[in-house]
Amino acid sequence: MMRNLRTAVLYTIVTTILFGVAYPYAVTGVAQSLFRDRANGQLITRNGTLVGSRLLGQPFSAPGYFHSRPSAAGNGYDAANSGGSNYAPTNKKLLDRIRADVATNQQDHPGADVPVDLVTTSASGLDPDITPAAAEFQVDRIARTRHLAPDVVRQLVARHTAGRQLGFLGEPRVNVLELNLDLDQQAPLHP
């Protein structure tokens, strides 16, 4: 008993150094030398200012931007407080929120059904993507606000659409932040 207790304490110390310190530092060393940008979160700067990460969504609600999905992370897209709504499918608060978001979205297409991802929160609250259907739903509004032909906007959307990885994994998706940054560059709102 005492012998095993002494072993337990010493074993904990030596393995903590190995697995709790040496291992994460070794991984960090390799990661930072081989994949520096990716290991640091693929941060995007514009005119010298940090404007976000290509992996993390941001809240967009102005008519000239493609809108992201609703978010339950903090006040919305809080990247230091990730999480989902955790509403049950039968929760009245969820149904009220969806009704309100449907009404807002239908201003673009009165009477049309709204793509489901545009009115539901993601699991992380930081989803960087919307579906191609949700992007298409917003094309006319963007074209109108930015004085562009809808097909020009569609081409921009296509440029930021990723297909299934390796041809079969995951779902097709549009990166909203990168698309909006590109929009600002192609057709600035305040020239």
Place this chain on the structure above:
Amino acid sequence: MTANGWFQILAFFSVVTLLAKPLGVYMARVFEREYTFADRVFRPLERLIYRVSGIDETHEMRWTEYSIAMLLFSLVTLLATYAVQRLQAHLPLNPQHLPGVAPDLAISTAASFTTNTNWQSYVPETTMSYLTQMLQLAYHNFFSAAVGIALAIAFVRGIARRESKTIGNFWVDTTRASLWVLLPGCLIFAIVLVSQGVIQNFRTYDQATLVQPLSVTTTGTDGKATTQTVTTQMIAQGPVASQEAIKMLGTNGGGFFNANSAHPFENPTPLTNFLQMVSIFLIPGALTVTLGRMVRSPGHGWAVFAAMGILFFAGVAVAYYAETQPNPLYHSVDQHVTATQAGGNMEGKEVRFGIANSALFATITTDASCGAVNSMHDSFMPLGGLVPLINIMLGEVIFGGVGAGLYGMLIFVVVAVFIAGLMVGRTPEYLGKKIESFDVKMAMLYVLIFPLCILGLSALALMMPNLGLSALGNSGPHGLSEILYAYTSATGNNGSAFAGLSANTHWYNLSLGTAMLIGRFFMIVPMLAAAGNLAEKKLVPPSLGTFPVHTPLFTVLLVGVILIVGALTFFPALSLGPILEHLLMQAGKAF
């Protein structure tokens, strides 16, 4: 459901099946202490660990000493984790200057990670410093997994050995599991994850300027609405990939971030998602091959693998179907599955994963005792959420946690063999060992402690409006599901949640912490007692009346026993929770 969705599910299972044999054979060699190609690297490290800690690697332990060593090691590491959490404000690698963790949260978190549960009642990015995460939480991810593998190997030795008083050496088994199996796997996996975009750094959180400022209206306690403008986004950073790798490979599941594997920094692409899912089943699947090899009946290992596979496919089919169904309470929302959207129930799911990968991940993480999530189970459709709940209630034996899944399954094997023996009126035998009264008692103790803890504590929480019910995030039958899920997850050492339950209260921290400790240690000790007893038995030569344990008939019997035990125990509670919610939702009722 789409063809592509099923193709992804089949691709996943094929990869797990193909890797089972090479890895299983390798693990058998590691624990039988035969030569492997990795010896050159790890043998010196192993010797160093033994020399420093005073371990005699030739010493063999009886089941009692094995249990005591395991309990002492768990206690020491639990206390260390408690101490570091409390003191983190005074320790290095805390760039956000996070304060020490509150006592009740610290003890429940220490219990949670020591028991391979990784239930988290807190938001990690605002609670735990980098040091606490890597030195304690990631450390437990390694060692709760290594201990699980060691225990499974000890049980397998109990079956394989004859007239032996000992079942191995706890320290040696744990060391070999961590050095030969987990460490090399994690080093490779972590680097692959970084190459796909999982972060790995020690930066202070970055502050980005939002492209479009956000105006937020909040209503204060006095009922007055105030509007603020948010212009920045604080981006949490950290050494994520190194922890992510062992979180999945060790079926731990405790996220570096609150959103766990839904967070784009933990799981950025469909490929990382696929690899994470494979890594959950990788070791538990391979351990069935290790079992077959060590007891010299490879067919038995595959028969157990087949039983696990059948239960896995049953679960994923139901979850996937349920999640593609439209929510009848939504109006003017396009929930169809088309080429340009995944459709279905997207609340609490990420676009890059869609429905198929979310339902698949939820099934896998609860078949195993992993508990990582890439979608929010609380927002699943009632029948979609029923699947993870039942998976844990069946004892997490469908591949299961690393090691824990195998020894849990072997307990069910003992019960199945016993029932088969009763049916033909002979003393049951399992691989040449007579199954007698003591073995069945220990197996039944293992089987019964589990529902007793879950249902007992759930009932207690339900009877206390101020302690149990006030934490609910959803009302109606779903509220019952939330509480039931919490105690099931804690007792099953899973760690996933119906996370609408605000569990960071004194009552939930303490009761869930207790459930985790009962669910791990009160079940391990009878299991080891059975192992010790089996090891001492003589070998009985097989006769005409022996029930063979490598046939499809055995697989079917095993599946039947698992389903009957699980269904009879939990069906009444489930009918009042998810099943009732499903019926009411179809009738158009909301809560």
